[in-house]
Amino acid sequence: MKITRMLLIVGMLLLSTTGFCSNQANNSKQIDKTIKVVVPQRPAGQKDVLALRCDPIKTVRIGFVGLGARGTEAVRRFTYQKNIEVVALCDLHQWRVDSCQRMLQRAGMPRAARYYGAEDAWKKLCQRKDIDLVYIATDWVNHAPIMLYAMEKGKHVACEVPAALTLDEIWKVVDTAERTRRHCMMLENCVYDFFEITTLNMARKGVFGDITHVKGAYNHCLWDYWGDYNDNWRMLYNIANRGDVYPTHGLGPACQLLNIHRGDRMQTLVAMDSNPVSLPAYLSMHGKDAEAKAVKNGEQTLTLIRTVNGKLIHIEHNVASPRPYSRMYQLSGTRGFANKYPVEGYALESKDLPVEVTGGKQFTAHEYMPEESMLKLMQMYKDPIVKDMEQKAKEVGGHGGMDFIMDSRLIYCLRNGLPLDMDVYDLAEWCSLIPLTKLSLENGSMPVEVPDFTRGAWNRIKGYSHAFVE
Ligand SMILES: NC(=O)c1ccc[n+]([C@@H]2O[C@H](COP(=O)([O-])OP(=O)(O)OC[C@H]3O[C@@H](n4cnc5c(N)ncnc54)[C@H](O)[C@@H]3O)[C@@H](O)[C@H]2O)c1
The missing domain is CATH 3.40.50.720 (NAD(P)-binding Rossmann-like Domain)
Structure with missing residues (x-):
């Protein structure tokens, strides 16, 4: 018995130092295959539009x-x-x-x-x-x-x-x-929601330490809304297309937290989905059996993205299953954690926070901080943009006010000749999940390279910021 066990251990050691290891190396070489995506050359004489300023427009x-x-x-x-x-x-x-x-x-x-x-x-x-x-x-x-x-x-x-x-x-x-x-x-209005914009401000000031992982989603059952869209365009798009077809509400806030194309860049993604079930059932219930059989969009689509700086983004899409609405919005950093759905909360160490926030209470980042501390923290880190227009935004509304803040920032920046809060590269990166997740899914969830839409300028600006008149 003893001899058998000894032989087994020697065998395992040999395997781990010779054949097994080299097999692993070979395997990892194979796994390293990534679908390359062509980046068209920038036409001669054309320059990037990072931090673009245009003539101020009075009205x-x-x-x-x-x-x-x-x-x-x-x-x-x-x-x-x-x-x-x-x-x-x-x-x-x-x-x-x-x-x-x-x-x-x-x-x-x-x-x-x-x-x-x-x-x-x-x-x-x-x-x-x-x-x-x-x-x-x-x-x-x-x-x-x-x-x-x-x-x-x-x-x-x-x-x-x-x-x-x-x-x-x-x-x-x-x-x-x-x-x-x-x-x-x-x-992309979701970057202006009150929890997101406050948390972004905290993140930029280092409250969470080094942010390593961010989650976002569009998990919203559209069962009650499918009939509202002009000529059924949204259902038709979901029938015809596999992949995360509505990624920007989740990805926008995640990318701002990670300074995407402002010091980091999405490098590789992998997508996986479950079979469509609820959308076909909805269509069959409405007598549309042919369309039900044709549905390509997965019930739940998951995407994992790794950045050049080694950060991880997790994005979800589900417009079919009966479930509570969620954009997830979660971040993990080396000093703490934030989460929006289903419960808004922060997990931070009381020793890292001022007594005005903790009220003298002791807590660790292993649990959500008490609600009164969270509210004080959010007050302390309220973004200047929100300070300026919170009341008006809540009165006018539009998803609770975030839409009014988005419009107001757009007009403010145009009137003052400032760079906008979101540029064409944000648009490109956030929308690119639509074709890139499809590519991954149609190739057995292979990793796909995320193109650098700035064509080399992603590291020039250091950190995300909103522009203001000096
Ligand atoms: N950011 C958000 O929170 C949010 C919320 C809802 C919708 N959306 C987006 O807003 C857009 C519109 O969605 P919706 O719910 O209003 O859809 P909708 O079907 O109610 O409205 C689309 C409108 O576009 C019009 N239209 C179509 N083709 C046109 C053309 N060639 N010229 C002029 N008008 C044309 C249609 O007649 C219709 O009135 C979509 O992109 C949707 O994803 C965003």
Whole structure:
């Protein structure tokens, strides 16, 4: 018995120092295979638009394209903005344009020019000389064509999420923004939610130490909403496409925490999904058996992303399963932890915090801090942006106020000739999960290289910041 055990140990030692180890090395070589994604060369004479500053615009003249649920809500919010003019309104449907026109009228604002009735009526809006900003809230497939045309006509653009769907679209948007030197911002409102913007401020001031892992998600059962989208565009996109097709609400706040293209960069991703079950069941229940059989979008899609600096991002997408809404929003750092869904909380060591926050209580980062300490901490680290407009944002609303903060920051930066809070590279990186997760999934969850959309400039700016007038 003893001899057998000894032989076993000697055998294992031999294996670990010879054959087994070299096999491992061979295996790890094979595992190292990553799907390479081509980065098109920047055209000669074209420069990046990092920290782009344009001429200040005293009164920002806006044309809105796409006046469905989201676009109409945007026009409503803009009736509360100062130093803007709503110059033009455009939708496929006249009734939607007229409904927004009435909203302007009720707010005592001048009548806007109206465009409707044709798929490309927005081109006429973009051709106007008296518009500075085209604000887009159509279905997804129209986003990139409208942004590209508007920038070619000299307009700044702000576009709903996700602003681009394929790598081809993304590169066209990046190239056009660089060539025309126009602002191109994706309207990712979740970075302005109160917990996220406060936590970002804390992270930037080092409260969590070195942040190593961040989570974000769009887990939102759309069962009650599928019927609301114009011509069923959202369901059709989910039927036709595998992958995380709505990544930006989770990824945007995560990338800001990790200073993506401001000192770090997403390098590799891997995606995995579960079979679609609830969407096919929904379609069958509505007598659409053929569509039910065709659904490509997984019930739950998970994406893991590793950055050049060795940080990890975990992103989820699920619009099908009955479950509570969650954008996850969780971070782990070397000094603490933050979590938003389902319970907002921070875990930090009381010894690292001022007594105004702890109230003299002792706690460790192994558990959530007491609620009164959390509220004091959030007060202490309230971002200047929130300090300025919290009350007004909550009155106007739009997802509790974050949408009003987003619009206000956009207008403030345009009026003052400042770089916008989110640039075209944020748009590119956050949207790139759509084609890249699809690529990974269709290749057995192989790792996929995330392109450097800045083409070499990702490390020039050190750390994420919001621009202010000096
Ligand atoms: N950030 C957020 O929190 C949030 C919330 C909801 C929706 N969204 C985004 O907003 C966008 C719109 O979503 P929605 O819920 O309002 O959808 P919707 O279907 O209600 O509205 C889309 C509108 O676009 C119009 N449209 C389509 N093609 C057009 C064209 N060629 N020219 C002019 N108008 C055109 C349609 O007529 C419709 O009125 C989507 O990108 C969606 O993802 C974002």
